Amino acid sequence: MSVVLVTGAGTGIGNLTATTLAAAGHTVYASMRAPHGRNAQHAHVMRAQAATTGSDLRIVELDVQSQASADGAVATVLGEAGTLDVVVHNAGHLYVGYVEAFTAEEIAHLFDVNVLGAQRVNRAALPHMRERRAGTLIYVGSTTTVSVPPFLGPYVASKFAFDALAMETAYEVSQFGIETTIVMPGAFTSGTEHFPNASRAADRQVSGAYAQLDGLVARNEQATAGLFDPSVDADPVAVAHEIARILELPAGQKPARSVVDFTQSGVEDVVAVTERSRRDFARRLGFGELLELKSFHAPAGSSRGHLLTRE
Numbered sequence: 001m002s003v004v005l006v007t008g009a010g011t012g013i014g015n016l017t018a019t020t021l022a023a024a025g026h027t028v029y030a031s032m033r034a035p036h037g038r039n040a041q042h043a044h045v046m047r048a049q050a051a052t053t054g055s056d057l058r059i060v061e062l063d064v065q066s067q068a069s070a071d072g073a074v075a076t077v078l079g080e081a082g083t084l085d086v087v088v089h090n091a092g093h094l095y096v097g098y099v100e101a102f103t104a105e106e107i108a109h110l111f112d113v114n115v116l117g118a119q120r121v122n123r124a125a126l127p128h129m130r131e132r133r134a135g136t137l138i139y140v141g142s143t144t145t146v147s148v149p150p151f152l153g154p155y156v157a158s159k160f161a162f163d164a165l166a167m168e169t170a171y172e173v174s175q176f177g178i179e180t181t182i183v184m185p186g187a188f189t190s191g192t193e194h195f196p197n198a199s200r201a202a203d204r205q206v207s208g209a210y211a212q213l214d215g216l217v218a219r220n221e222q223a224t225a226g227l228f229d230p231s232v233d234a235d236p237v238a239v240a241h242e243i244a245r246i247l248e249l250p251a252g253q254k255p256a257r258s259v260v261d262f263t264q265s266g267v268e269d270v271v272a273v274t275e276r277s278r279r280d281f282a283r284r285l286g287f288g289e290l291l292e293l294k295s296f297h298a299p300a301g302s303s304r305g306h307l308l309t310r311e
Contacts, residue, residue: 001024001025001026001027002026002027002085002086002136002247003026003027003029003077003081003083003084003085003086004018004021004026004027004028004029004085004086004087004088004247005028005029005031005060005062005073005074005077005084005086005087005088005121005125006018006021006028006029006030006031006088006090007031007062007064007087007088007089007090007091007117007118007121008031008032008064008090008091008092009030009031009032009046009090010030010032010033010035010039010042010043011042012236013090013140013185013236013239013240014030014088014090014091014140015030015042015046016236016237016239016240017088017090017140017239017240017243017244018030018046018057019046019049019050019055019057019240020237020240020241020243020244021088021240021243021244021247022050022053022055022056022057023053023055024244025055026056026086026247027056027058027081028055028056028057028058029058029059029060029073029076029077029081030043030046030057030058030059030060031059031060031061031062031073031091032059032061032062033061033062033063034061035059035060035061036061043059046059047059058080060073060076060077061073062121064091064113064116064117064118064120064121065112065113065116065117065120066120067120067123067124070120070121070123070124071124073121073124074121074124074125074128075124078128083128083132084125084128084129084135085134085135085136086135086136086137086138086247087121087122087125087135087136087137087138088138088140088243089117089118089121089122089137089138089139089140089162089166090140091113091114091117091118092113092114092117092140092158092159092162093110093113093114093155093197093198093199094152094155094197094198094199095107095110095152095153095154095155095198095199095200095201096151096152096155096198096199096200096217096220097151097153097200097201097207097217098151098153098201098206098207098210098213098217099153099154100206100209100210101201101202101203101204101206101207101210102153102154102201102202102203103201103202103203106154106199106201106202107154107157110154110155110158110199111157111158111161114155114158114159114161114162115158115161115162115165118139118162118165118166119165122137122169126173126178129173129176129177129178130173130176130178132177133176133177133296134177134178134251134296135173135177135178135179136178136179136180136181136247136254137166137169137170137173137178137179137180137181138180138181138183138243138246138247139162139163139166139180139181139182139183140183140185140239140243141159141162141163141166141182141183141184141185142156142159142163142184142185143184143185143186143187143259143261143263143265143267144156144159144187145159145160145163145184146184146265146267146270146271147263147265147267149187149220149224150216151213151216151217151220152220163182166180166182167180167182167278170256171282171287171290171291172290174290174291174292174293174294175289175290175294176294177251177293177294177295177296178293179251179252179254179293180256181246181254181255181256181257181258182256182257182258183239183242183243183246183257183258183260184257184258184259184260184261184267184271185236185239185260185261186259186260186261186262186263186265186267187224187227187263188234188235188236188262189221189224189225189228189234224263227262227263227264227265228262228263228264229262229264232262234262234263238260238262239260242258242260246258251293251295252292252293252295256275257271257275259271279291
């Protein structure tokens with residue numbers, strides 16, 4: 001079993017992932033902002049659930065907008081557990097509205113949470129993983145980087161950047177025995193607080209100029225719900241179960257990407273094509289080794305690491 005740090009674990013997919021992994025036997029640090037303040041109730045419920053089930057779930061304070069907070073959270077994990085095997089990058093926020101109406105500062109704030117937050121946590125966690133020559137990074141991305149739905153412009157842009165940073169980091173850390181998977185959830189209209197807690201643009205004057213589209217924005221969530229097959233239970237806990245499944249796979253056999261989508265959007269087909277193209281391009285550049293996880297568990301009679309290939 002692994003020691004796991006989950007960011008943004010107060011609600012939604014992060015919360016479901018933390019409790020699911022703890023129930024599976026992992027030692028889980030569920031991180032959130034202000035666990036003794038604004039998120040005190042979430043922290044209380046999670047602790048109570050862990051006590052009832054006997055799982056090892058611990059709450060740790062982590063604000064992904066602060067490097068000092070990320071460093072402190074990782075230091076707490078290492079101080080208590082002695083190691084950190086897995087980071088689940090889940091923290092994120094949603095903006096809904098017209099792109100022009102969001103100021104550059106608002107979009108920068110969203111990128112600070114959704115993109116730079118993962119970078120801060122990586123800078124805190126990767127030194128330990130590199131020293132151990134082992135670890136797993138799970139990024140909770142989004143199918144919006146394929147489907148690109150309307151009226152979510154800044155959010156979609158941030159998920160593109162998050163995805164790209166994850167892939168680029170994966171090339172480099174693979175050579176230190178650190179494995180990466182990008183899990184791509186589709187839209188969920190229940191079971192998370194993504195839509196209810198979404199932010200709108202502050203510039204009401206510009207938003208007003210787009211008033212003729214307000215009806216379309218207003219039915220965004222309803223339109224999304226219409227994509228689901230009524231016979232299928234589109235529960236976001238499926239994302240947590242997929243992350244748990246991935247962590248059970250041996251080193252070198254974890255997928256580069258995994259899609260969990262109930263909207264029948266064909267994202268899996270697009271991902272298959274783009275992944276083949278990406279891997280082929282890297283090989284043609286002469287960087288094929290970066291696609292392979294370098295294992296530092298040397299075979300008997302050898303003092304050198306070896307490569308574990310994954311497709």
